[in-house]
Amino acid sequence: MGPPLTESTKSFSDLKLRKAILKSLEQEGYDVPTPIQAESIPHIINGHDLIGCAQTGTGKTAAFSLPILSFLDEDRRSAKPNCPRVLILSPTRELAIQIGESIQTYGRNMKFRHAVIYGGVSQHRQTKALNRGVHLLVATPGRLLDLMNQGFIHLNELEIFVLDEADRMLDMGFLPDLKKIIKTLPDERQSLFFSATMPQKVSQLANSLLVDPIRVEVSPNSSTVENIKQVAYMVPKNKKRDLLLQLLEDSNFGSAIIFTRTKRGADLLATKLHQGKIKAEAIHGNKSQAARQRILNGFKTGKTHILVATDLAARGIDVDGITHVINFDMPQEAEDYVHRIGRTGRAGATGIAVTFCEPGQKRGLRDIERLTESQIEILTNTFQPLQGGANDQDTRTEDELRDPRPQQRRKFQRKEGPTSSPSGERKFKGRPGRKKFNKSSSESSESSFGKPRTKKPFKGKPKRKPKPARRPGK
Structure with a gap:
């Protein structure tokens, strides 16, 4: 006993x-x-x-x-x-x-x-x-x-x-x-x-x-409140990458796990961080077991300091010394938030949990506060987009890449200049080295051989001749 x-x-x-x-x-x-x-x-x-x-x-x-x-x-x-x-x-x-x-x-x-x-x-x-x-x-x-x-x-x-x-x-x-x-x-x-x-x-x-x-x-709040500082940024979806890059460059990060909603989102974000000269690895269920184990070993030994993960893939990550957890995408359920931030602040250590909250996700933030019985500090997003690095690359979000929409065309404004006439009619310049095309009635009605271009009438498909009737006895 x-x-x-x-x-x-x-x-x-x-x-x-x-x-x-x-x-x-x-x-x-x-x-x-x-x-x-x-x-x-x-x-x-x-x-x-x-x-x-x-x-x-x-x-x-x-x-x-x-x-x-x-x-x-x-x-x-x-x-x-x-x-x-x-x-x-x-x-x-x-x-x-x-x-x-x-x-x-x-x-x-x-x-x-x-x-x-x-x-x-x-x-x-x-x-x-x-x-x-x-x-x-x-x-x-x-x-x-x-x-x-x-x-x-x-x-x-x-x-x-x-x-x-x-x-x-x-x-x-x-x-x-x-x-x-x-x-x-x-x-x-x-x-x-x-x-x-x-x-x-x-x-x-x-x-x-x-x-x-x-x-x-x-209770979940006994750990989250005492050991983990929880903050949230109100940020539009198309500005989250800029904010993440600035946080990773300006803050004192030891090692961090960044959570995304989808596997494709994890790969895209890891690629953008690489373009911003920040070494990161993505881990999710689509990677082979050998690749996942290699990435985890690199994260444990300090070879990689930034890990981009989905919720399910991160369940097996039990590494001491993680200083930050960043919810790049808000969790779908409040319980998932508890799982995520539990990766930091372990064994009496302190940690920081950062959540990117889009304007339409405030209700989810309130659900998290209700579950953890804690208040998340809301920080104002006053950053300036970073110059160079990943920001000069393709800044479209994952949803925009999945469902691209055409950009609005700019309205044409007539300006006085060499390409417009006083009457406002636009004149088009030909390509250099080519003859100017002058449209005339004779040229438009005749081909280069001087013969009028005529369209042959469509006669349709010829009718099939009926088969001759069989003679009896044959």
Whole structure:
């Protein structure tokens, strides 16, 4: 049995985790648990089902991985081929990789085996690890079902099931896959359910999965208000790029994530930043797994400081030291705003969230303030368009490129000069080196051979002659 939940929990040692895990946390410099960790870990150690509702960046991964590793270290057994004891489901490949890296870090002083499986790459290494046997498996739904159908994974001996980022799972359309996976789980198990938001569909899924769960909730405003400065610029759509370039040049940016609404918009914006001599990389679902991993590694190591991303692609980005989050396009839902700005202000650090709000999007800004229970500072856009760089290039927005409209023609104004007569009639100059064309009645009625040009009358299609009637007997 684990320790009871008390308000005096001030360090990880108070949570009675195994010594091997405490040693790893000490090596990483982690002393004090976050609120979601302090409240969740004791209940998980006690074996309860749990609903954890907290935004990204609050330490949810450690909240479930630390007690799970402690459980595996306490009840040591040999790993059985193709039969994991723990399954952690993640909505994206990037997030699955991040969870696997965290588990590797926290369990460095333990003897256990784990694997991370996801689509977009060859399954050979993954199936090889499964055949050898793993204690803990991190997976995305699609690849998990695929390998289950091939007979490489059996969940009949599963002891702990974790569903991470449940709200995003449903947003990405994984509900049918989740139902298929849940049907194969044994009845005797511990289930942990983590989500940043809790809409009705997510609550219904949790009720079908959990038994008498403990609910742990960390309000979104506790993190956003204290650690993240939130500002918004009221800016027309066709001026957002100019404003972004000025902010990136004038502000003290360490590293930043810029959010766009579409994949094409991310590519266009990254290209414009390159033209403005600002190194940036776009990351979204249309890029290959190898390309996405290369971009993420470059962002982690500091090779790239600016990342342009869509909402879904950014779910797996768990990088410390992000100083700014810029909402180049306003999020479609207020909950997405919480996910976005959670990329900065992590682990007690401070961050800045900047939102570009178009004139017709003020209502969305009010919805965000209502959800986060905070007030976003509105800044007046008084910048001057930058000279040179990307501003001399094509400044059309993504929508204008998708649906170009012809520009209005300028009204013709008659001016006195060499190309106009006193009567106001416009005279056209011929091209240099060519003879002047003088229209006359004779020239207009005759060709260069002196013969009148006549049009042959159209006689129409000739009628077909009727076939002769057949004679009888032939």
